[in-house]
Amino acid sequence: MTDKADLYLSLNELRALMRRTYEALYHHGYDFAVMARSCLWLEAHGLDGIGLIIRSLPDLETPAREIKLSEPTYNHFLLEGYGRCLIPFVNASADLAIAGAQTNGFGRIDFLNIFGRLNIFAALKKSARFNLYAAAIWYDATEGRTHILWLKSSKDLPDYYILNEVHHGPWGESGLSFLCSTTADVITKAVSAILPEGHAPYKTGRQFSQAYSAALDSGIAVSHQTYAQLNKIADRLLVPSTDASRRGAGE
Amino acid sequence: MVMAEPHICDERLDYRPANVVMDINRLGTLYPYPLSFMRSLVRRILREKWDIKRSHIDLCNEGYGEVIYSITTPNDLFSYVVFSKNLDPNIRSDRVIAEDWDMTVTLCQGEVDAERLDFLRQNVPLQEKGRMDSRCIVLSRANKSARNFNYVVDRLSSGLQPDLDVMAKVGYLYRTTAVYGSGKFGMADWDKVKTQYPDFASPFAAEMFSCFLIRDFSLFQADRVAANRTADKAVKMTDAIRRYVGIGNATGLGMAPYLINHPLLVNNWIEVRETALARIQRDGAICDVKRGDFLCLAQKAMQHLDEISTDNADQNTINSKAKADMSILVDWFEDVQISAWYQLTEYAESHLSVEAQELLNVLLLELYPDLMTDLEDSLSLDEVYALQADMPVGDLKALIETHYDWALNIDYTDPKTQGIFWYRSEEKMEPRLGQRFEEPGAANEMLLGIGWYVCESYRDLCTFIEDRGRETTTARFVFENPQHRYITRRMQTMAKTRYGEIRINAIDLDVLPIHLLRCKLSFFGVGKFDPRSRMWVRNTMFQGAPLISDIGESTADTWCFPIRPAVSG
Numbered sequence: 093m094t095d096k097a098d099l100y101l102s103l104n105e106l107r108a109l110m111r112r113t114y115e116a117l118y119h120h121g122y123d124f125a126v127m128a129r130s131c132l133w134l135e136a137h138g139l140d141g142i143g144l145i146i147r148s149l150p151d152l153e154t155p156a157r158e159i160k161l162s163e164p165t166y167n168h169f170l171l172e173g174y175g176r177c178l179i180p181f182v183n184a185s186a187d188l189a190i191a192g193a194q195t196n197g198f199g200r201i202d203f204l205n206i207f208g209r210l211n212i213f214a215a216l217k218k219s220a221r222f223n224l225y226a227a228a229i230w231y232d233a234t235e236g237r238t239h240i241l242w243l244k245s246s247k248d249l250p251d252y253y254i255l256n257e258v259h260h261g262p263w264g265e266s267g268l269s270f271l272c273s274t275t276a277d278v279i280t281k282a283v284s285a286i287l288p289e290g291h292a293p294y295k296t297g298r299q300f301s302q303a304y305s306a307a308l309d310s311g312i313a314v315s316h317q318t319y320a321q322l323n324k325i326a327d328r329l330l331v332p333s334t335d336a337s338r339r340g341a342g343e
Numbered sequence: 344m345v346m347a348e349p350h351i352c353d354e355r356l357d358y359r360p361a362n363v364v365m366d367i368n369r370l371g372t373l374y375p376y377p378l379s380f381m382r383s384l385v386r387r388i389l390r391e392k393w394d395i396k397r398s399h400i401d402l403c404n405e406g407y408g409e410v411i412y413s414i415t416t417p418n419d420l421f422s423y424v425v426f427s428k429n430l431d432p433n434i435r436s437d438r439v440i441a442e443d444w445d446m447t448v449t450l451c452q453g454e455v456d457a458e459r460l461d462f463l464r465q466n467v468p469l470q471e472k473g474r475m476d477s478r479c480i481v482l483s484r485a486n487k488s489a490r491n492f493n494y495v496v497d498r499l500s501s502g503l504q505p506d507l508d509v510m511a512k513v514g515y516l517y518r519t520t521a522v523y524g525s526g527k528f529g530m531a532d533w534d535k536v537k538t539q540y541p542d543f544a545s546p547f548a549a550e551m552f553s554c555f556l557i558r559d560f561s562l563f564q565a566d567r568v569a570a571n572r573t574a575d576k577a578v579k580m581t582d583a584i585r586r587y588v589g590i591g592n593a594t595g596l597g598m599a600p601y602l603i604n605h606p607l608l609v610n611n612w613i614e615v616r617e618t619a620l621a622r623i624q625r626d627g628a629i630c631d632v633k634r635g636d637f638l639c640l641a642q643k644a645m646q647h648l649d650e651i652s653t654d655n656a657d658q659n660t661i662n663s664k665a666k667a668d669m670s671i672l673v674d675w676f677e678d679v680q681i682s683a684w685y686q687l688t689e690y691a692e693s694h695l696s697v698e699a700q701e702l703l704n705v706l707l708l709e710l711y712p713d714l715m716t717d718l719e720d721s722l723s724l725d726e727v728y729a730l731q732a733d734m735p736v737g738d739l740k741a742l743i744e745t746h747y748d749w750a751l752n753i754d755y756t757d758p759k760t761q762g763i764f765w766y767r768s769e770e771k772m773e774p775r776l777g778q779r780f781e782e783p784g785a786a787n788e789m790l791l792g793i794g795w796y797v798c799e800s801y802r803d804l805c806t807f808i809e810d811r812g813r814e815t816t817t818a819r820f821v822f823e824n825p826q827h828r829y830i831t832r833r834m835q836t837m838a839k840t841r842y843g844e845i846r847i848n849a850i851d852l853d854v855l856p857i858h859l860l861r862c863k864l865s866f867f868g869v870g871k872f873d874p875r876s877r878m879w880v881r882n883t884m885f886q887g888a889p890l891i892s893d894i895g896e897s898t899a900d901t902w903c904f905p906i907r908p909a910v911s912g
Contacts, residue, residue: 100476102526104533120790123821123828161822184822187732191818194733221729308535311477330769331777331784337768341438341596341775341878 099319100311107132109319110145112326117152122180130183130214135312137249138295138303139210142318148177148208149321156180167192167199173206178268186215186270193224193272202261203268212270213241213250219272220246225279226272229286231258233265242283244276249297259286352614352841356621362749364617367847371858372661372698375903376708378615379868381551382900383719385888387542388555389898391417395556395891397563398422399455404571405429406564409464411455412556416542421480422455423556424448426468427564435486437520437593437881440770444470444484446517446560450553451479452531452540470521471528471771479530480543481553485517485561488591492516492565499569500577504584507907512652514871514886514905516561518591522550537723546608546723547867551884558590558885582890583908589886592869595879596774599859600765603791603849606833607726610840612866615722617842619715620704624685627711634676640706640904641673647904653873661698668699709903730832736804736820737813739831743801746838749846750794751801761795762852764788776878779850790829792850797834800827870905 101109110128118124134141145152159181160172169188171181185201192199203209212228219226220243227250228241240253263269273279331337363369375382388395399411412423430445447468455463466473470484491513498505524547526532536543543549562585569577580588602609627633648666653659672691681687684707691700708715734742744751753760764785768775777784790796804827807820817835821828837843845862848854855877864872864882871883887905889897 099474100529102477102529102532104526105529115790119786120796120826120829122825123832125829126832181822181825184818184825184828187730187818188816188822191732191816195816218729221727308532309477309539311529327769329767329787330772331766331775331787333768333770336782337775337777337784341768341773 098313098315101314101319102311103132103136103308106135106142106312106314109322109326112329113145113322116325116328118180121156123183126183126214127179130179130211133214133217134210136304136307137213137300138307139213141211142312142314142322144208144210145179146318146321148179149325151177151207152179161185161188167196169199169201170204171201171206172204173267175205175207175266177208178203178206178211179208182211183214183218186212186218186272189270189272190215190219190222190224193219193226193274194222197275198271198273198278200269200271202263203270204264205266206268207266209239209268212268215270216241216243216250219243220248222246224272224274225276226250226270227279227283228268228270229259229261229283230263230268231260231265238286240283240287242279242287244280244297249300251293251297252295252300253287253291254294255287255291261286353618353621356618356625358617358621358841361842362846364613365842365844365846367845367855367858367862369697369701370845370862371855372701373862373865374702374705375865375868375870376616376619376705377712377900377903378619378715378719378722379866380545380547380722381555381868381885381888382903383545383722384548384551384555385885385902386898386900387548389889389894389900392895393542395559395894402427402564402567404568406568406571409460410560410563411460412559413454418541419452420454421450421452421540421542423450423553424455424460424463424467425556425560426464427560428468430486432489435489437486437518439521439595439597439773440768441520444468444520445487446557447484448481448553448557448560449475449479449483450481450549450556453478473528475528475530477529477531477535480536480540480549481522481524482528482530483519483522483550483553483557485519485557485590487517488513488515492561495565495580496569496572499566499580500572502573502576502578504578504581507584507587507910510584510587511650511907513591514587514883515558515589515591516565517557518593518881519554519557519884520593521597522553524550544723545720546612551867554590554592554884555888558588558888559891561590562588562890581910582892583910585890586887586893586902587905587908589883589888589905592864592882592884593875593879594860594864594882596765596776596856598863599849599856600774600789600791602845602859602863603793603847605726606837606844607728607840608724609845610837610842611724612722613842614840615715615718616708619708619718622714623707623711624683624688626714627684627707629682629684633710636710637676637706638673640709641669641676643906644702644706644904645669646906647870650906651871651873655874658872658874661696664696665698665702668695669702671695672699672703705903712900728832728836730817730821730828731835732816732818734817734835735814736808736811736817739817739820739835740801740804740808740813742838743797743804743834746843747794747797747801747834750797750844750848753794753798753848755795755798759852760848761792761850763850763854765791765849776854776856778852792848793830793833793844794848795850796827796830800824800830800834803827 114124131141189199238255238259243250394415398413402408410425414421873881887902
């Protein structure tokens with residue numbers, strides 16, 4: 093995807109750029125800092141977080157549309173996304189399932205009609221921080237493949253499985269389930285219902301960890317075009333210079 | 344499950360309360376102390392006997408060209424590369440928006456060969472417009488204090504030492520105008536520095552080291568230019584005067600957002616300092632030696648205050664008052680045989696200015712370095728502000744009322760209390776202040792008015808509780824109010840700390856950002872504050888500090904409150 097002419101951004105630099113990008117898109121309407129970190133985590137763990145953003149830009153640039161939350165049971169939420177990108181509301185939505193697990197031992201949220209589902213990755217990292225077990229499952233109708241992110245231990249990153257099989261769950265063809273629990277067996281049972289025994293991960297938590305170390309060591313390669321595209325959005329935050337503004341810098 | 348637990352907290356100690364310590368007017372009076380970053384760094388360099396050499400010198404007679412320093416530490420080898428040029432005085436500016444400088448530098452890991460030097464040559468002088476790589480740790484630049492530099496060179500080339508009266512007015516030859524680290528422009532991330540370069544694994548150690556070597560280069564260059572002018576007549580600056588030469592610094596608004604955006608880190612710095620102070624109050628035994636040391640230090644501090652040169656009338660008044668207060672304190676100390684230091688601090692709190700109270704605290708901190716040695720490694724921490732999604736909103740409301748009462752007490756219906764907004768200028772993203780009701784740009788305001796965001800979230804939280812009850816989770820509140828997610832997780836995190844937030848309304852019409860600057864600079868170890876406006880300050884770093892040639896000779900850490908040396912000029 094990248095070549096020698098690419099820029100290498102530090103992790104901090106990418107996070108700062110994404111913060112400004114999201115701040116430019118939504119001002120302070122969403123938690124732009126955690127959105128930026130979510131993108132950074134994807135990218136630093138080798139999951140093309142920047143690519144996800146770029147592909148989602150037409151939706152992210154569209155003025156906010158309604159999403160609808162319902163609560164079939166006290167620890168199960170259902171979120172209708174009406175075809176929106178998951179990015180702006182993934183963290184606050186995952187919080188609902190995490191809170192469910194923390195208060196009741198188990199929490200779940202099913203997203204319907206959303207895209208950019210890999211952005212759920214940050215929610216698994218957050219679950220680990222709270223010593224929870226978690227999994228995210230979705231079926232990609234375009235690819236005809238089922239994706240599973242499975243956090244088996246709070247000490248590690250999730251393993252990522254991709255199955256060349258159809259598994260329509262309650263989430264449908266363009267949705268996602270995020271499950272969270274204080275005990276491993278609940279999550280294991282849910283994942284095992286789909287994942288054949290012995291199926292090798294597409295990426296292991298260890299590989300994610302190695303990818304992060306490599307990114308920390310050498311930086312993250314970003315094409316000049318992508319860098320310029322993101323900066324063009326981020327620069328909407330900048331206020332033109334005037335004599336008055338220069339006085340505002342202490343002149 | 345709980346993050347950000349204070350790790351240095353000792354409940355057996357009698358800490359000062361948060362409402363006293365975190366008051367911005369008090370934080371704006373802090374002085375450097377033994378755990379300030381440049382003090383810690385110099386102690387480490389001396390203790391570990393770092394080998395610092397100029398391994399490559401390619402300078403013309405006027406001191407322009409390139410110098411490479413090789414730094415061998417117990418753990419690694421680093422290079423420090425200096426590019427010095429002849430700068431048109433008409434374009435010399437301390438502002439971050441400047442485009443050219445007398446001197447540009449980088450600190451990087453490993454040796455610098457010809458290919459790498461060429462890469463650095465093409466990028467370092469460009470500063471923000473260049474691109475570095477992940478082996479680079481710091482990028483910085485400095486400008487000459489032209490009048491002082493030329494004066495020193497003239498004196499040395501005439502066979503004379505600089506006059507100390509002149510040196511006391513401007514205690515440096517160069518001023519740094521920006522010091523970048525932490526992954527800026529493609530450099531190594533802080534996490535990389537922390538894990539791979541243990542020599543620089545404490546806060547801002549690499550940045551401080553860069554300033555330390557700018558100081559060395561400034562002295563080296565002055566000596567060299569003088570010698571090139573009159574080889575038969577020129578003298579070298581004496582070591583005593585060289586030690587008295589620091590490195591100047593100009594700090595503006597760019598530093599202020601850092602303190603507001605890193606409240607956990609700031610809390611930690613403050614808590615370490617307060618822990619040291621509380622230990623001294625409890626364990627700092629008073630004996631005749633300590634009494635004598637205290638009086639010597641107090642005299643030194645008063646002389647230091649006397650020697651600070653600034654055109655800022657308010658700062659001069661503050662310095663004079665602090666000196667007068669110290670004199671009163673010393674008189675009282677000599678009259679009354681105290682048995683514990685708290686008697687002195689209680690007297691100061693009752694009779695003296697806040698500035699003098701904090702000056703006294705630093706004197707006490709300087710008296711007992713052994714009581715804080717173990718705290719030195721506690722100054723950095725991983726900042727995590729995770730939402731506690733399961734917290735009942737009733738608890739969240741109580742938390743805000745307890746820990747953010749200072750913010751709830753601000754009357755934001757008064758336009759003055761939100762008269763300012765902070766924004767990024769299109770000129771190098773320089774942070775600036777705008778008048779909210781008079782200037783455009785408020786729509787792009789930076790999220791720095793923490794008190795305002797607290798009040799907004801509290802208002803919506805109260806409404807939410809009326810609708811949903813106190814037991815509903817915080818997750819539900821922030822899902823329905825995503826604009827409050829950031830401030831909510833921040834408040835939940837900071838409520839677990841001892842000191843919490845800096846108590847400042849950063850968007851008040853009369854806000855004094857300079858207090859934030861001084862607070863941070865004091866932790867850096869910077870002294871001699873010379874405010875140029877309420878938004879930027881000149882100051883001096885490493886004045887009185889050991890020289891590179893002192894490494895291996897001594898490990899004494901006695902350069903606090905630098906004063907002019909007792910030698911003839």
